[in-house]
Amino acid sequence: MDETLLTPNALSVLRQRYLWPKGKGQESPSEMFARVARALAPKEITLRNRFLKVMQGLEFLPNSPTLMNAGRKDGQLAACFVLPVEDDLKKILDTFTLAALIHQSGGGTGFSFSALRSRGAPIRSHLGTAAGPVAFMELFNELTQTIKQGGLRRGANMGVLDISHPDIESFIHAKQNTQRLMNFNISVSIPDKFMKAVEANGLWALKDPTSKRPLKKVDARNLFDSICQQAWLTGEPGIIFIDEVNRHNPTPSLGPMSATNPCGEQPLLPYEACNLGSINLNKVITNNEINWNHLAEITETGVLLLNKVIDACHYPDPRIESLCQRNRKIGLGVMGFADICLRLNIRYGSEQSIQLANKVMSFIRHQAQEVSQTLARKEGPFDGFSKSLWKKRGFRPMRNATLTTVAPTGTISLIAGCSSGIEPWYSFAYDRKVTDGPLLTEVHPLLKEVLKRHRNDPDPIVRLLRSKGSLQDSELHSEIKSIFVTAKDIHTLEHVEIQAAFQKHSDSAVSKTINLGSSSSVSEVSSAFKEAHKRRCKGITVYRDGSRPDQVLRLENCEDCALPGPQNPL
Numbered sequence: 001m002d003e004t005l006l007t008p009n010a011l012s013v014l015r016q017r018y019l020w021p022k023g024k025g026q027e028s029p030s031e032m033f034a035r036v037a038r039a040l041a042p043k044e045i046t047l048r049n050r051f052l053k054v055m056q057g058l059e060f061l062p063n064s065p066t067l068m069n070a071g072r073k074d075g076q077l078a079a080c081f082v083l084p085v086e087d088d089l090k091k092i093l094d095t096f097t098l099a100a101l102i103h104q105s106g107g108g109t110g111f112s113f114s115a116l117r118s119r120g121a122p123i124r125s126h127l128g129t130a131a132g133p134v135a136f137m138e139l140f141n142e143l144t145q146t147i148k149q150g151g152l153r154r155g156a157n158m159g160v161l162d163i164s165h166p167d168i169e170s171f172i173h174a175k176q177n178t179q180r181l182m183n184f185n186i187s188v189s190i191p192d193k194f195m196k197a198v199e200a201n202g203l204w205a206l207k208d209p210t211s212k213r214p215l216k217k218v219d220a221r222n223l224f225d226s227i228c229q230q231a232w233l234t235g236e237p238g239i240i241f242i243d244e245v246n247r248h249n250p251t252p253s254l255g256p257m258s259a260t261n262p263c264g265e266q267p268l269l270p271y272e273a274c275n276l277g278s279i280n281l282n283k284v285i286t287n288n289e290i291n292w293n294h295l296a297e298i299t300e301t302g303v304l305l306l307n308k309v310i311d312a313c314h315y316p317d318p319r320i321e322s323l324c325q326r327n328r329k330i331g332l333g334v335m336g337f338a339d340i341c342l343r344l345n346i347r348y349g350s351e352q353s354i355q356l357a358n359k360v361m362s363f364i365r366h367q368a369q370e371v372s373q374t375l376a377r378k379e380g381p382f383d384g385f386s387k388s389l390w391k392k393r394g395f396r397p398m399r400n401a402t403l404t405t406v407a408p409t410g411t412i413s414l415i416a417g418c419s420s421g422i423e424p425w426y427s428f429a430y431d432r433k434v435t436d437g438p439l440l441t442e443v444h445p446l447l448k449e450v451l452k453r454h455r456n457d458p459d460p461i462v463r464l465l466r467s468k469g470s471l472q473d474s475e476l477h478s479e480i481k482s483i484f485v486t487a488k489d490i491h492t493l494e495h496v497e498i499q500a501a502f503q504k505h506s507d508s509a510v511s512k513t514i515n516l517g518s519s520s521s522v523s524e525v526s527s528a529f530k531e532a533h534k535r536r537c538k539g540i541t542v543y544r545d546g547s548r549p550d551q552v553l554r555l556e557n558c559e560d561c562a563l564p565g566p567q568n569p570l
Contacts, residue, residue: 001030001056010415017411018067030056032067039070040308047308050301059284060302061412062277065106066309076105077275077313079407080261080331081320084270085111085136087210092136096143101316103147103155110158110268112258113137114189115209118166132167133159134174137181144183156262159186160240163194163223164207166215172226175236178548185262187238187539188227195241195533198224228525231542232516238264238541239529245538248507250401251327253387264539265407265511266331271319274508275309276331276407277302279364280416281340288344292363299332299367306330307375307399326383331405331508332368334360336418338425342446347483348424349494354501357422361404361505368403375399405508417445422502422512424487424495429465450480487515488545492528500535509538518545 006014006029019026020035027035033055041048054060061067062077069075081102083095099109117123119132137159144155159181161171172188175181197204197220204220207213227237245267246256257267266274279302284295310328315321337357341348346356373396376385381397390398406422413420428444443462451458456476464474470489471481492514499512514528525542532540 001028001033003029005058005417006415007417010417013411013414018064018415036062036067036070039075040305040312047304051305051308054298054301054305057283058280058416059298060277060279060305061416062305062309063275063407064411066275066277067412068106070312074314075312076102076107076316077309078107078273078315078324079276080110080266080268080274081107082110082257082259082261082268082270082272085113085115087115087117096140098317099140099157100143100147103144105316107273108156108158108262110160110259110261111140112160112162112189113171114160114162114165114258117209119170121166121208132170133161133165134167134170137174137184137186141181141183155183157184158260158262158264159184160189160259161186162189162242162258163191164205165209166206168206168223169226172230172237175234176230178234185238185264185541186236187240187260187264187541189240189242189258190533192241192243192533194220194224195530197221224529225522225526228522228529231529232520232522232525232544233547235541235543235547238539239532240264240267240539241533241537244533244536245509248389248538250329250389250507251384251387252389253384254327260509260539263408263511264541265333265405265509267509267538268329269323269327271317272323272327272329273313273315273320274324274329274331274402274405275306275313276333276405277306277309278333278335278407278409278412278421280413280418281334281336281360282343282416282418283336285340285343290340290344290360295360295363296367299364300371302332303330303368303371303400303403304375306332307372327401328382328399329402329508330400331407332364332403333406333409333421333506334364335409335413335416335421337422338419339446342483345483348485349490349498354497357498357501358504361406361502365404365505365507369395369398372399372403373397402507404506406502406506406510406512408511422498422510424485424490424515426487427465427469428471428484428486429462430469447484450484454480487513488517490515492516492520492524492542493531496528496531496535496537496540499532499540500537503535503537512541514540514542516542516544518547520544 014029019032033052037048037051040051063079065079066077069077083098085095102109113133116133117130121130123130144157194204201221203217205214205217208215249257254269257269260267279298284291310324338348341353346352376397376399382401385391385397408421419425428447461474470486471484472489495514499510503510516524528542529540
């Protein structure tokens, strides 16, 4: 591997969290990738070399648990898990124990707390009263705080509650104190009927979680406004459009999906896991054009690699292993989308960028389907294909129940030296806070090239970016400023349109933060939520500049900085 491909920040993160001890030192990044390839294809040398080539070239990277744990005895390689939370203390404690094992191994967990009785509801077995969903979330939060994942990463959780639950108001405001439930992202599960009730200014029934008997009716619009107000204030809760999720549930015969992984891109059944990986779109640009043949090659290799992860993974529970082997879900996504917009001279958020998003993700999905169909002919389809949504829609047998997902990519995009997932750049010069690590300074290489080509003094430009996060107030040429846009320069609905374009071609969901300016109103949050539902997104998260004191990406001396959404466990 040409390790000059790795930035100093990438090397720093790899040394801190990924590279195994070796003698008195550590394995090299090249040796790390060789270890992963060998663990996934121990006897298939040609396939192993294909895996090694795309990883060492930073063309494709699997999720962090695979990079960290592949080759270990009992190595757990999946990133995303959903566990059940039933209204039974013994079963809750079983889930509690299993969550601890998952966090220790590097995975993130999602839970729906909608089955739990509301706070104060009677418990007939001992004449007591129920603690309610939020209290149990606090218990899981403390567990996660205690267990750092393998000593490498903090745990991450998603907590979901149905909009009909009697405790929905306390859930909506559960993170008003941003120091509370710090190891949770939270989302409200909302069906289409609720959105219709909001539009009609109607009433909405809150129901007993056990009997489903209506307890009281509330004003739907007021409840929706409460979600919007709190999201404006702190960035949470997000929304999961649960009917849209289940319209695309590939295995409806196994039951509905009610929760997602921590960043929302992977809806899963209870006791189901999924491993993810992302294509670095920077690597498919040749002579200022997309090299479609190369993208097809990387897509094929990515699907083959992720499919192998399913079999190489040592799952923390036989129920999870059984469901993963039956459904064989994978999540192939992208990173570097904002970069290729820059390189193709396209403004992120423009109609041209939306067309690009559609074209790229549609191509990847189609190629991935062909690979999965080829695998099915060789190895057999996933169990239950005959009752699946794929079969109903007329597809040939598939090896995998899901193929495409757009994850936020977080650390693996830092390793690859590209923009995260499908997010715009937060700034082109900023300090990045790595979990349990130091602040790392980042300056975008394409900006350096442009400044050099136009003979601009880079220092004042970098100082401006480090303080404001935008080039729009600079004296640069208007053509440069029109392309080098950051998250805060992009209109709210442009963010939603980009997400919707990728969602159209994603079997699972899309992790995307809808960034809002610090002066944005609650009504803009409301508009974003409604537009996301209208455009058939499966979920949405907003973040208004300056609404949280804890920043993962930081501008220099900035008290009004964008945190780009719930932080992923990848």
